[in-house]
Each structure stands twice: as structure tokens, then as C-alpha cells.
Amino acid sequence: MKKILEVCVDSLASAKAAAEGGADRLELCSALAVGGLSPYGELLQQIKAVCALPVRCLMRPRAGDFLYTAEEIELLCEQIRHLRAAGADGFVLGALTLDGALDEDAMQKLLDACAGQPVTLHRCIDVAQDPEQVYRTAAALGVDTVLTSGAAASCLEGMDMLARLLALREEIGGPEVLIGAGVNAEGIRTLQARLPGARAFHMSGKILIESGMRFRREGVPMGLPGLDEWHIQQTDAGAVRAAKAALD
Template identity: 70%
Template sequence: MKKLLEVCVDSLASARAAIAGGADRLELCSALLAGGLTPSPELLRQIRRESSIPVRCLMRPRAGDFLYSQDEIDLLCAQINSLRQAGADGFVIGCLTAEGDLDRCAMHQLVNACGDCGLTLHRAIDVARDPLQTYRDAAALGIDTILTSGAAASCMEGQTVLGRLLVERDRTGGPEILIGAGVNAGVIRTLTQTLPGARAFHMSGKIERESGMKFRREGVPMGLPGLDEWHIQQTDCSAVRAARTALDGSAT
């Protein structure tokens, strides 16, 4: 089966670096520091003017939990329509019930809005009550990819659950397991050895770049107190290239 390296980006500069480093696909979002929110169609169009690389857009209306109101679902459906027109190949979605199960009613609405585009269930699975059942519910909805850390803070910590999900994938021919959270070249080398069948990875490859601002007024935060506004996070081409090399060198 084909190996996949997906890179999460929230700017044109990061998209350029990911593409140059050898990414197979982009997950496009905004506000990556907040865990990623829905991107703008204009940013997608900027990328589309430079590359035809597959792009899946993260659909998340706000930071926080994945328990969404009908107003938020309606907003997501409208945004999906705009992003489809701007050139999105797929979408990254996820809604949970208050009890921690996949919200199949809300998910049906989003899936229908996405049409025939590719579909990833995002890391809502990692805070779901039963990741394995959530995987099965997602498969029944036609989701083709599951982005997960194995219900842990990082994929290295989530190897036990990741292993169970990979077994389920192979047993059922279900959605691909896209391993994320803390992925780099070293992690790819480790997990392709310890988790049979691990072949799809998701990373951001971010480094901090110094702001070009010379005048800096301290103590006037634009967002959360303590957020460093004098460093910009951006995807590093060399980190993506190293991950690409590690994945291509792993056993099939």
C-alpha cells in the first residue's frame, strides 16, 4: 500500500515548505496555535495558484471541544461549500456527542456537504469514549482516513491504541490510520518498526522564526496572556524532507 506523508499548514509559506520537502498532501487550517481552525478560501486559492497538491481542509469552527450546536454545523456546511469552490480535495471533520461518542447525525450533515471529496476524521477520536467504536462508526459513514495519536497526548504514548486501530484497519479493510501528534523523522523510523502496517503520518514540522519587528511593545498581548508574539511558527522544509526520507526508507 502507498505510504503517505501529510503536513498540516496554516500559511502559504508553510505550504511552500511542505511541498518542497516532499509532502504528499496538505491539511490546511488557520490558527494552528489553537489546535487548528477552519481556513479561509482565499488562503486555499493562494496555494492552488502555485500547486495542485491534494489539500484537505480542517473544518473546526472554534477552539475547545467537539460538541457542536446546530448553528455551528450549519456554519461548517456553508464553509465546506465555499472551500469546495476554492479547490479543496477533501475535508477533515469530527463531531462528538456529550457522552463522547461520534455524533452520527451531525456527521451525516457534514459528510453530505462534502459530496464526493475525501474525508478524514480528525483527532476528535482521541477524546472519544471508545476509539475503536468511533473508528467503526466513522467507517460506516464513508470516512476514508482517521487522524489519531492513539488517544494520547502524542503518538509515541498512544502506541497501544494505534496498534489496535491498525489491526482493525487490516481486519476490515477500513479507513487508513493517519498517525499524528509529535511526528518527526525519528518517530517515523520508530513507529514503522514497532507498529506493523504503519504507513501514513501527519506532521507540522514547525520551527519558530524570529519576528521582523524591531520595535516591540511588551506587556500588550493580542491574544492569550503569555503568548509569544515575536516569534512566528512556520513549517520547516528540512524537517519535512527528513520525514519523507525516513518514511520512504521504511519497510512496506
């Protein structure tokens, strides 16, 4: 099977850098600083106009847990339909029950809205009660990829679970295991040495770009504590290039 390096981006500049670095696929979101939210169709169109890479759109209506109301699921379905029309090549989604299982009813509604386009189950699996059962359920629903850190804060910490999911992939012919959270060139080398079946990786490759603003009013945060307004997170083409070389 082909090795895959997917890069998560939330801007046109990051998409261009990911393509320059040799990414195989993009995951597009907004608000990456809070783990990613559903992206704008207009940004997708901008990226598709200058980048030939396939783009899967992350579908997440808000930050926080993955226990969604009926209204939130309907919002996601409407966003999926809009992004399909804007040129999305696939989607990244997931929903859990209050007991931490995959919400099959919600998932089926989302999959129906995707209308047969490729789907990745996102990292809701990493906060589920039984990641292996969630993987099996995702496989039964027809999901082709599962993004996971191995139910840990980083993929290097989650190697035991990743090993079990990779073994399950081989056992049932299940979805690709897309390894994420803390992925870089060194991490890919470590994971491939420990997990020979690892062949798909997800990274952001972000660096902080200094703001061009000369005037800066300090002490007026616009969002999460600890984030300032004078540095912009952006994908670094060099980091992507190094990761791609490690993967190949």
C-alpha cells in the first residue's frame, strides 16, 4: 500500500507550504489552535484553485467534546453539502455517544451527507471508551481511514494502542490507520522502526510567524489564554519536506 503524508492546514499559506514540502493530501480546517473546526467553503475554493492535492475537510461544529445535539449534526450535514459543492475531495468527521461509543445514527447521517466521498474518522476515537471497538464500528460503516494518536496525548505515547489498531487493520482488512499528534520527521522514523505496519501519517508542521504589525497593544487577548495576537501559526515547508523524506 502507498505511504501517505497528510498535512493539516487552516490557511492558504499553509496549504501552499504543505504542497511545496511534498504532502500527499491536505486536511482543511479552521481554528487549528483549538483542535480544528469546520472550514469555510471560500477558503477551500482558494486552495483548490492553486493546489492539485486532494483535500479532506474536517467537520467539527465547535470546540469541546464529540457529543453532538441533533441540531449540531444537521449543521454538519449542511456544511458537508456546501463543501462538497465547493470542491471537497473527502471529509474528516466523528460523533460519540454519552458513554464514549461511536454514535452510529449520527455517523450514518453524516456519511449520507458525504454522498460516497472518502471519509476519515477523526480523533474522537482517542477519547472513546474502547478505541478498538470504535475502529471496528467505523470499518462496518465504510470509513476508509481512522486518524488516531493511539488514545494518548501524542502518537509516541500511544504506540501500544497504535500497534493494536494496526494489527486489527490487517486482521479485518479495515480502514487505514492514519497516525497523528506530534508527528515530525524524527517521530516517523521512530514509529516505523517500532511499528513496521505504519505507513500513513498526519502532521501540521507548524511554526510561528512574527506578525507584521508595528503597533501592538499588549494585554488585550482575543481568545485562549496564553495566545498572543502577534504570532501566526503556519505550516513550514521544510518540516513537511523532512517528514516526507523520513516516510519515503
